[in-house]
Amino acid sequence: MRIVEVTGGVDTHADTYVAAAVDHNGGLLGVESFPASEAGYEDLLVWLVGFGELVRVGVEGTGSWGVGLSRFLTDHDVTVVEVDRPNRQTRRKQGKSDSTDAVSAARAVLSGTATVTPKSRNGPAEQIGVLLVARRSAREQRIQSLNQLRHLVFTAPEEIRVRFKDRPKTGLITEAANMRPRKGSDPIMYRTNLVIKSLARRIKSLDAEMRTIDQTLRSLIEETAPTMLELYGVGVDTAATLLATAGDNPDRLKSERSWAHLCGVTPLPASSGKVTRHRLNRGGDRQANAALYRIVLTRMSSHEETRRYVTKRRTDGLSTPEIMRCLKRYVARQTFKQLPHMI
Secondary structure (H helix, E strand, C coil): CCCCEEEEEEEECCCEEEEEEECCCCCEEEEEEEECCHHHHHHHHHHHHCCCEEEEEEEECCCCCCHHHHHHHHHCCCEEEEECCCCHHHHHHHCCCHHHHHHHHHHHHHHCCCCECCCCCCCHHHHHHHHHHHHHHHHHHHHHHHHHHHHHHHHCCHHHHHHHCCCCHHHHHHHHHCCCCCCCCCHHHHHHHHHHHHHHHHHHHHHHHHHHHHHHHHHHHHHHCCCHHHCCCCCHHHHHHHHHHHCCCHHHCCCHHHHHHHCCCCCEECCECCECCEECCCCCCHHHHHHHHHHHHHHHHHCHHHHHHHHHHHHCCCCHHHHHHHHHHHHHHHHHCCCHHHC
């Protein structure tokens, strides 16, 4: 008796997963719902294996609701494929339900439409990604608090405005944090000084938090990709962003081109008539794309070899965005060689 080759598809949610199983021809074998828990993962796997030989499982949201299931299946030697939600045209034709999404996920894997291997999220890159969340949050809060502090000083009573007038940011924060407001005849002055002191101390606390995070990030980067920080224009935050994008299983990136595509820097044709040109790719991981942009910006301003290249390409008739596209593609090639699987 021939063993049926089974392909699974899972539509993930916060509390429940809907799974579908199809055979090698795409024929539907069954649809079932399971709780989003360890016991639910086990029941889902047993249910899929019950139809025959489980080949692959397509999972929606492997970076969000489906991350737990993806880890569980990978730990049980099941090939997991990341599946995007069905496009709007498909949903208009077939309707929208958890069952149809699960079936679409399974058939997308079977047809080869979905081929992306999800990040394993079980090593240093996952730690780096978690730390980056905290660092970006702290940076945003610092900027917000600093803007509030400066605006409060601008609109404060004249005595406070004169005291902090034309102070650089560092001096303003230090002096404001060391203030000792005392109650006097003017309650507005007292309360304003209290808030100014509170905002300044919050900024200093966030600075200390970011320094601690940066130290941990540097340590993880040096353990994971020690040569990444040697590249011109690559700092701790930029290197951490690129490593988090690559993930703990960068071998899923089959080539340097796949890395460039993931970073959104593979040039796309934008030709028309007699004009042959390319434009920037608006897809890919936007955080990684922004990291490459920062590297290029730094090199264009202070790296002599890059500045000579920019001058040459401008004489060739290329615009600044086109030159930056070329440079970002080159930097993607450089950084790919520094990823852990290339060392």
